[in-house]
Amino acid sequence: MGGMKRLVSLFALLLLCITSPAYAQSILRDAETEALLADMSRDIIKAANLSPANVRIVLINDQSINAFVAGGQTVYVHSGLIDAASSANEVQGVIAHEIGHITGGHVPLGDRMGKGATGITILSLLLGAAAMAAGSADAGMGLMQLGQRAAMGNYLAFSRAQEATTDAAGAKFLSGAGVSGRGMIDFFKKLQQQEYRWGLKRGSDTSYVMSHPMSGDRVATLTADLQADPAWNKPSDPQIEARFKRVQAKLRGYVTEPKDTLRRYPATDTSVTARYARAYAYHLGGYPKEAAGEAAALVRAEPENPYFLELEGQILLESGKPRDALAPLRAATAKTNFQPLIATTFGHALLATEDPAHLAEAETVLRQSVVRDKENPFAWYQLGMLYERKGDSARAALATAERASMIGDIGRAVPSAQAAMAGLPQGTPDWIRAQDIVMAGQAMMQDRKRK
Template identity: 40%
Template sequence: MFKSVLALVLTLVLCLPARAQSQSISLIRDTEIETTIRAYATPVFLAAGLDPSSVRIYLVNDRQINAFVAGGQNLFINTGLLVQSENAGQVIGVIAHETGHIAGGHLIRVQEAQKRGTAESILAFVLGTAAAAAGRPDVGAAVMSGGQNIALRNYLQYSRTQEGSADAAAMKFLDETHQSAQGLLDFMQILSNQELLAPARQDPYLRTHPLSQDRIEALADFVAKSPYSKVPVSPALERQHQRMVAKLRAFLDEPGMTMRRYPESDQSDEALYARAIAAHRAADSKKSIVLIDQLLAHHPDDPYYYELKGQVLFESGHPLEAVGPYTTAVRLLPDAPLLRLDLARCQLATNDPKMLPSAIENLQVSLAIEPNRPFVWRQLAIATGRNGQEAESSLALAEEAMLLNKPAEAKFHAGQAEHLLPTGSPNWLKAQDIIAAVDQAREE
């Protein structure tokens, strides 16, 4: 399910001034889009000698073209870059370039950052956005003041030497994966057209990644010589790209704009997809379901169409009807934590006690994959509480409180769980661990 992480101040964000409330960063979680970006990035990460599972990718809801790494192996990509990209090759090229920065350690400059007083700003940004992604799927935040935005931009400002090094690494990674660097060259040429604009009107990517004619010429020379420059991006990845762009536009733009961009005369899958989303956002759930069913008639094993159908039904006030489509989506993608969560939410919303065991199982699977999500622990507490599992409910509330940095509350709930659980059981030991962690933190 496509979810925007709304702007809301979290206690995890470090003591920001009052003016921070005027600017914010919001993240987007979506299984399909995250899977697409992972498909682009994984070969590049492997070529760079990185463990793909160790690189965290965040989608930033911002219309400006930007992508950057921060806090080590954290890759941030703006929706504006994805929507304005002309093809998958351009996005892959940008990911390869940013991977060059990660592999080169270009942002491991802690001592330098501390001298400038910017380490706190970076920490607030990285922890804040990570907290937003890990918390409720529909609520979370990382709020930065105007001053901190400047500090962040200065911290992320690469030197021309580092940019050249990242370009060289990107070329190497793309060649090793038998992919063309033409997309990266095209992206650089698009940015070069902005150089004559006033800095305030330039996309952030250009301001933090200084561009030079030498870089473009070096990249063009490489493209002219590489044996893989004419290799097209796989049709499967291009189809994923078109769907991703259509989905982002449909969720982020006004429904009327989406309908004009994807008119009724366009019967392509991405156009039907976009119109289905736009119809739902315009509160026309019947039309949305008709369009989704049209897609499913041609693609009966597509988990994301079932996911969208479940979302439309659930958000239209029909949780019982939504259970079926979400169940099919989970069957097709059993290891997708967001889908497991969404199915569990529908099951809980039916208020049918018979669905509680399945809801609990889905929430447990989701947490096994993404354990640092307070909202999911809260849902598990609700589900187990309704199912008469008081000890397990208290333990889930303790886990939630720990993630929200509420030690007193965490210790209270863990104490309740410890009292109710069999001594020596795995959950009893977890409760003791939480109590010990709180006590140790207080001593420090």
Template identity: 35%
Template sequence: MQFRNCALKRVIDPVKSQATKFARNFLITATALSLVVPNVAITTAQAQQKTGLPLVRDAETEDLLREYAKPIFRAAGLPANQVEIILVNDKSFNAFVPDSRRMFINLGVIMEAKTPGEVIGVIAHETGHIAGNHLVRMRQAASSAQIMSVIGMILGAGAIAAGATTGNSSIAQGGAAAVTGSGGLAQRNFLSYRRSEESAADQAALRYLDRVGVSAQGMLTTFERMADQALFSAQYVDPYALSHPMPRERFNALQTKAKKGKHFATKDSERLQLKHDMVKAKLLAFTSHRNTVYRAYPEKDKSLPAQYARAIASMRSDKASKAVKKIDALIAQAPQYPYFYEVKGQALLEGGKPQAAIAPFRKALALYPGNPQLEIWLGFAMVASNDKRYLKEAKTLLTRALRKDQYSMNGYAQLAIANARLGDTAGADLATAQGHMARGDVRSAQRYAKRAQTKLKVGSPAWQQADDILSVKVRQLGRR
């Protein structure tokens, strides 16, 4: 208990003078807390694209992976922001890169990894494939239709990224996690790398880790498991072991070289380990049954990650008042931690108390100004409160947030409601059209864009936005 508190204190203390830096370095968001999307949201996505990878948006997890990846990308000489990390809602251990701009990582990579170094090692290896241009053969083998299917799937994932969907019809559009399908493209089609390319990626990963001062021990831990799994039936092997074959001989050679690295004995920082443990707890709480959560984090476990997991489990299964009590206990330990307030707001919002949710969301945004997902949450609560006093502020917040997060289907839905209640029917139609576009429903988007254009001044920015949607529709259908 004391050790954990000290570690957390080292993370939080700098926030007292620099809240935005804290939020950037230790980002926890409830905007993507509902990682297991209820049937309503899944059905909506599956109606558009019936099969494919289940994707998920979670700002805290994405932030952690970016922190892991940023120095690795820099060490590999990749331009800033070239590679987007995309989460796959799958508990198996797997990661892959379909091209030079996207890296797919299963939730299971984090959930199975005991240390940050294990995840960083995987990222370093996949970065080796990107920097080594090992993806040309894959692109040549895949049809253009398959590639476009993946791109469409990625865009669809962002469509329902903000909000936490529940069975409550009053907030059914509040999906915080995005699960979509592609056109049936199998993961394994992307993973047929030649053995020479795998070895080259191994060596590149070691160089990157050495340059950034991270031990290769975590990567070895992951790859040793792969080497061991190769001895067993494929039925019980993680996909990563199948797609990235690791013979024992290759592992032994990698281990010999890794142990010679000057940072091999370096341990992960307590701060980073705490972040890792927090994300693991969160992912387990949102992807598992309550009983599973309490077996992994029993009441006797007073660590912050354990409390976090139990609070999320309570939010998903108990009355709002009980969940809020657990979240308040978290806030008492970390009052400068913006995303505990966000979790509290979500619990209240999902508990049918949108007006009460406004204050904690506002507090979270005050601690981390400009976060688009927090702005959408606050706007959502204001609209759901049915209080006319909040409509103009909600519209301002949602409009600003959607400039930064243009794939938030829920953000557009709430903006459409706010516009309609303010009497701006053209703005409501345009926001609805943009929401359909974000979800990938181009036909519906065009229908609402046409309606919006009839009420908008020709050539105005809003009219042009509607026209852009219509142009995309024409190109996609190949007709006028």
């Protein structure tokens, strides 16, 4: 399958292994959401004997209820799962399960098992083709179908066994973190309702096509152990739950159709979560005045909240008022100690004023952003624009090369890095970095040609 990685998925209800790479989907980056997910998962990660510095929880823009790992120590969570969850504790149960896949090494195991299944399938195709060539089309098709079923059954049985052991690992990690397993059980019950809608029931003759144990079986297996755990009756952290409701509302406002968000959070609801959702919905729907009004109300309610200040500044910036956006974005950047995503928006606003007096501050802000967060192509884009404004074409080319390399555009990365090397003093850190991009890009292109 080329360079594709097999994904280990918790919540795919029906079939198979997922073979689309994570990077083929859209990743949502948000400072507040990433901070919450890190805080929610930190103790669970430690309980799994992993380092929180090395494990990332990444949000995918996909309305299906799903979470998966794809190699390494990254857990991918779909936006649809956040939307469907009733509490942060439910999401913690999901994360604990996915960390079980990481500690169990299930992605490499899945790859090996997938290769075994593919081998059975290829054998059946060869036998079927031979039978068809001998004049027996029906026999040939029958052999092919039998081979496909054998391969699928082999893989799915393996997958179900993996999931069962991972459920147990997730329960263990929740216990070690002192986090209640109620959320894990509650979420499996949600999935059970989805299975009913699909017509899948425990003990039914359709259960053999499942890549995961039936949710009812998972609930039955896990409940006794989780209820016996001292953390079962421990209330979820109220601050985490309050932050979760805000992030959930923000996400709904950002990814859902504005009319649906406004129906769910009507103007009569003046709570912080409702205003948060409406601010994004109005902004997404093209109502800048209403969006700015909701953001201003949030800032009045909590004037020190950096995420409300960020929102106010972002709405002003994207409404064509970059100068008005500077004060709230500068404050948000300072209050988060130059959080890279927020600082990048601030740098963007500084450049958008088109005032040469702001170039020095913009350079400081954007350079800090790319140092602290190496996976933010927009920061490199803004830095490239800054260097163009300053007339520094070599460093503008280097910023373009960094961004292109990050998004996989090797055809642009290599010539841009070569242009940077031509204009930079040889042996300087920037020149060496440009050389690294050229060498890595050329190696990738040669590898693609071989394949």
